[in-house]
Amino acid sequence: MSKPNATAVPTASRDIKTIVNATLKRRHAAERRFRWYGLLAISLGLIFVLLMFGNIIGKGYPAFWQSYIQLPIKFDAAILDPEGNRDPHAIENADYAALVRTGLRALFPNVEGRVELRALYALSSSDAPLELRQQVMAHPTLIGTEQEIWLLASATVDTFVKGNIDRQAEEDHRPIKDNQIGWIDQLQATGKLKQRFNTILFTSGDSREPEQAGIRGALMGSFYTLLVTFLLSFPVGVATAVYLEEFAPKNRWTDLIEVNINNLAAVPSIVFGLLGLAVFINFFGLPRSAPLVGGLVLSLMTLPVIIIAGRAALTSVPPSIREAALGMGASKLQMVGHHVLPLAMPGMLTGSIIGMARALGESAPLLMIGMVAFIVDVPKSFLDPSTVLPVQIYLWSDLPERAFVERTSAAIMVLLAFMILMNGLAIILRKRFERRW
Amino acid sequence: MLSYLLLTLALLSSAAYYLGRNRAFAVANGHIRNLHSLPGFYGSYTALWCGLPALLVLALWVALQPSLITDLVVAGLPPELHDLPADRLNLVVNDIKNLVNGNIVSSAPNPAILEAANHYRNLRVIGNSALWVVIVSLALAGLAYSWNAIAPTLRARNRVEQIVTLFLILSSTLAIFTTVGIVLSVLFESILFFQHVPITEFLFGLQWSPQTALRADQVGSSGAFGAIPLFSGTLLISGIAMLVAVPIGLMSALYLSEYATPRFRAIAKPALEILAGIPTVVYGFFAALTVAPLIRQIGTAMGLQVASESALAAGLVMGVMIIPFVSSLSDDVINAVPQSMRDGSYALGATKSETIKRVLLPAALPGIVGSILLAVSRAIGETMIVVMAAGLSANLTGNPLAAVTTVTVQIVTLLTGDQEFDSPKTLAAFALGLVLFTITLILNIIALRVVRKYREQYE
Numbered sequence: 001m002s003k004p005n006a007t008a009v010p011t012a013s014r015d016i017k018t019i020v021n022a023t024l025k026r027r028h029a030a031e032r033r034f035r036w037y038g039l040l041a042i043s044l045g046l047i048f049v050l051l052m053f054g055n056i057i058g059k060g061y062p063a064f065w066q067s068y069i070q071l072p073i074k075f076d077a078a079i080l081d082p083e084g085n086r087d088p089h090a091i092e093n094a095d096y097a098a099l100v101r102t103g104l105r106a107l108f109p110n111v112e113g114r115v116e117l118r119a120l121y122a123l124s125s126s127d128a129p130l131e132l133r134q135q136v137m138a139h140p141t142l143i144g145t146e147q148e149i150w151l152l153a154s155a156t157v158d159t160f161v162k163g164n165i166d167r168q169a170e171e172d173h174r175p176i177k178d179n180q181i182g183w184i185d186q187l188q189a190t191g192k193l194k195q196r197f198n199t200i201l202f203t204s205g206d207s208r209e210p211e212q213a214g215i216r217g218a219l220m221g222s223f224y225t226l227l228v229t230f231l232l233s234f235p236v237g238v239a240t241a242v243y244l245e246e247f248a249p250k251n252r253w254t255d256l257i258e259v260n261i262n263n264l265a266a267v268p269s270i271v272f273g274l275l276g277l278a279v280f281i282n283f284f285g286l287p288r289s290a291p292l293v294g295g296l297v298l299s300l301m302t303l304p305v306i307i308i309a310g311r312a313a314l315t316s317v318p319p320s321i322r323e324a325a326l327g328m329g330a331s332k333l334q335m336v337g338h339h340v341l342p343l344a345m346p347g348m349l350t351g352s353i354i355g356m357a358r359a360l361g362e363s364a365p366l367l368m369i370g371m372v373a374f375i376v377d378v379p380k381s382f383l384d385p386s387t388v389l390p391v392q393i394y395l396w397s398d399l400p401e402r403a404f405v406e407r408t409s410a411a412i413m414v415l416l417a418f419m420i421l422m423n424g425l426a427i428i429l430r431k432r433f434e435r436r437w
Numbered sequence: 438m439l440s441y442l443l444l445t446l447a448l449l450s451s452a453a454y455y456l457g458r459n460r461a462f463a464v465a466n467g468h469i470r471n472l473h474s475l476p477g478f479y480g481s482y483t484a485l486w487c488g489l490p491a492l493l494v495l496a497l498w499v500a501l502q503p504s505l506i507t508d509l510v511v512a513g514l515p516p517e518l519h520d521l522p523a524d525r526l527n528l529v530v531n532d533i534k535n536l537v538n539g540n541i542v543s544s545a546p547n548p549a550i551l552e553a554a555n556h557y558r559n560l561r562v563i564g565n566s567a568l569w570v571v572i573v574s575l576a577l578a579g580l581a582y583s584w585n586a587i588a589p590t591l592r593a594r595n596r597v598e599q600i601v602t603l604f605l606i607l608s609s610t611l612a613i614f615t616t617v618g619i620v621l622s623v624l625f626e627s628i629l630f631f632q633h634v635p636i637t638e639f640l641f642g643l644q645w646s647p648q649t650a651l652r653a654d655q656v657g658s659s660g661a662f663g664a665i666p667l668f669s670g671t672l673l674i675s676g677i678a679m680l681v682a683v684p685i686g687l688m689s690a691l692y693l694s695e696y697a698t699p700r701f702r703a704i705a706k707p708a709l710e711i712l713a714g715i716p717t718v719v720y721g722f723f724a725a726l727t728v729a730p731l732i733r734q735i736g737t738a739m740g741l742q743v744a745s746e747s748a749l750a751a752g753l754v755m756g757v758m759i760i761p762f763v764s765s766l767s768d769d770v771i772n773a774v775p776q777s778m779r780d781g782s783y784a785l786g787a788t789k790s791e792t793i794k795r796v797l798l799p800a801a802l803p804g805i806v807g808s809i810l811l812a813v814s815r816a817i818g819e820t821m822i823v824v825m826a827a828g829l830s831a832n833l834t835g836n837p838l839a840a841v842t843t844v845t846v847q848i849v850t851l852l853t854g855d856q857e858f859d860s861p862k863t864l865a866a867f868a869l870g871l872v873l874f875t876i877t878l879i880l881n882i883i884a885l886r887v888v889r890k891y892r893e894q895y896e
Contacts, residue, residue, distance in 0.1 A: 020786075027788055030791075031789060038688050038692025041684065041685045041688035041689045041692065042689045042693070042709065044685055045685060045712060046705070048757050049712060052715075052719070235608075239605045240605075240611070240612070243606060243609045244609055247602065256613065260612040260615075261612045262885060263882070264615060266815075267619065267874065267878070268814075268815075268818020268845070269820065270849070271874050274619075274867060274870040275615070275619045275623075277622075278622030278625070278626060278867070279622050307612070332598075333601055361718070364717070364821055364849070367820075367849050370853075372853055391718075393722060394824075394825065397721070409722075412719050415716060415719070416715070419714060419715075423714060
């Protein structure tokens with residue numbers, strides 16, 4: 001009995017071994033392939049991140065520089081102050097564009113003819129006279145003197161100088177003409193056309209002229225909107241989390257609340273915009289385009305995020321803390337207020353900052369409540385019409401000028417910088433204050 | 438003005454806190470143990486009595502004052518203005534308000550309107566002064582009452598805690614109010630819309646052109662509100678997105694949880710999650726200005742007819758946006774599969790990939806399906822990418838290279854811009870919103886239930 005058994009086992013095992021060995025190569029190849037698919041999938045995602053960042057930074061960084069032309073400006077008293085009495089009203093309404101035109105003609109004295117002259121005047125931005133007026137209003141002593149002043153060049157000049165208009169293209173197919181290119185070359189050769197850091201981008205509101213358009217209005221709008229969002233959603237979110245985690249009895253009502261919170265977290269953002277339009281604007285009659293309404297809508301959106309993060313932070317506080325506080329004779333609210341909440345606060349703040357970062361990037365619901373208008377003035381209160389940074393990006397991305405593409409990318413860079421800042425802050429908070437029990 | 442009043446109220450309340458606390462010390466004769474509660478609670482008690490009633494009255498007042506003043510002004514208008522039809526009267530009231538606020542008015546103001554504006558201004562001044570008087574005296578009265586009520590036996594802690602608990606409960610119901618608000622606002626306008634357009638035509642019609650004409654006799658003046666092309670467009674774009682996101686997201690999750698070293702995982706996982714943190718408007722910009730022209734160039738080079746706002750561009754970029762949703766949700770699900778199941782498979786001689794394909798995926802399938810459903814609902818509701826990169830024309834087509842439009846794009850285009858609120862055109866946006874809300878709600882409920890059930894299975 002033992003003999004056939006002894007021979008049978010090796011043959012059978014040899015059979016299995018051959019079977020296994022025969023397929024082993026294929027199976028290992030499949031294994032390697034599978035592994036490569038996994039790596040490929042991850043690298044595809046990462047490559048996309050890099051591509052997008054690279055693309056946007058590549059497009060956007062030139063926007064931080066802006067072309068200026070140095071013009072010899074004669075602050076002619078006959079134009080600025082014909083009566084000679086330094087009347088501020090007269091000075092304010094003087095013809096500053098004439099000063100700019102004279103300055104340009106002084107640089108290129110042999111330009112003649114209406115068409116040529118108009119092409120020459122197009123080199124400087126329509127902002128240049130305003131800039132001159134500001135300087136004269138601030139320093140009336142300038143009147144009668146002659147100064148070399150750096151003035152904003154027009155967006156076309158700027159785009160050309162940055163190499164985004166093909167010099168070789170046919171004249172009719174480019175926005176800048178041959179004679180203008182000649183003047184620009186002369187200016188560059190004499191050092192009278194330079195790129196300077198673009199402060200306008202950060203100090204002025206929106207404009208139809210790319211070289212004068214800035215994101216300050218949008219930044220302030222975002223600031224007011226987020227302030228409202230935070231002031232509303234943080235206290236209410238924390239209160240809800242505390243109630244649900246520490247006080248609520250387990251019954252149908254609290255179940256309903258929980259289901260609601262989980263569902264609200266997944267409702268498309270645009271639906272919140274519809275809510276804002278129907279309830280806040282049409283029913284309560286709050287003004288359209290106001291940061292107050294935007295903040296209200298965004299706080300409803302951010303609430304679930306804060307509540308969920310807050311509850312997680314509260315559950316991570318060990319029950320022994322609560323028992324110790326209760327054992328010392330604290331009331332339930334004292335226990336929460338003095339012990340549990342301070343311990344859970346870093347986690348709650350982290351969650352809220354992440355929620356606020358998300359609110360900062362949100363634009364769809366704000367389109368519904370009219371924060372999408374063209375607004376030049378920088379908002380000064382919660383009720384002024386305004387727009388926010390992502391919506392400004394959306395608005396600019398629709399405009400055809402190359403200079404606006406550049407500015408859109410720059411605005412995206414600013415937006416991403418803020419988001420990185422906020423998320424970084426959240427990470428630091430978590431790393432520094434989170435306690436593991 | 439309002440901010441000054443609020444500031445005054447805050448100052449009064451903080452003063453009340455100190456007054457109440459000091460009073461508590463005083464009535465305790467220096468021995469705190471005589472008091473029922475800690476002195477701070479007596480302070481809070483006084484502060485609440487001082488601030489809360491005044492605040493409530495203030496809110497009510499601010500909400501009611503404008504309409505009350507308007508009614509009074511309208512009642513005081515001369516009869517020829519007062520008897521105007523409602524919409525004309527509205528214009529007059531608007532003119533009056535603009536005059537009051539110093540804005541430009543639509544026509545040269547006639548003396549009656551000027552007088553009404555003056556009347557309005559006077560009433561407002563009176564109202565505001567009255568508000569100040571009422572609020573401040575109410576705050577002081579509350580302060581005086583509670584200050585008087587402070588006694589060693591006063592159960593201040595219980596009173597204060599009652600109010601705080603009430604605040605907690607009210608806060609937690611806000612989620613329910615939000616949902617109710619969404620449902621009511623969307624439903625209400627949708628019902629109005631379905632009075633203009635039958636619901637069957639909306640849900641099953643094949644023509645979408647919401648441009649209602651100005652004149653009644655114009656061709657196509659009624660507009661067409663068949664939403665099928667929008668649904669098909671939404672499905673096409675989300676379908677493309679899922680074709681990108683599901684394989685990439687799932688494979689990344691599998692690699693990260695089964696193959697990657699802890700070091701690699703610690704770097705790659707947050708890096709992938711960056712994708713979820715980027716604002717959608719950035720994706721939209723990238724899709725519209727970089728991806729769409731690229732696809733068009735490639736397509737033209739291959740001799741294909743590609744629309745400049747092709748569904749493919751929007752879908753691809755949206756897919757990338759959704760990758761982290763799929764990957765992090767599937768990651769959770771995969772990690773929830775017990776290690777013993779993997780070990781059993783390895784013990785039988787299976788390779789890692791075989792274990793994944795034959796054991797892990799079947800075991801995790803319900804959870805993965807749930808996470809994909811959540812991702813689908815995210816794709817359907819996504820707005821900015823499609824607004825910027827997809828088209829506006831409602832084509833009923835399955836061709837990914839053609840331009841299609843989606844539900845969200847139409848909501849945005851119907852509601853941005855100036856139009857009267859109760860035209861079928863704007864109401865249609867709410868009907869679309871209702872569809873969007875219902876579909877995403879159903880998807881979310883199913884997904885959450887599937888995921889939860891699956892988790893219970895292994896716990």
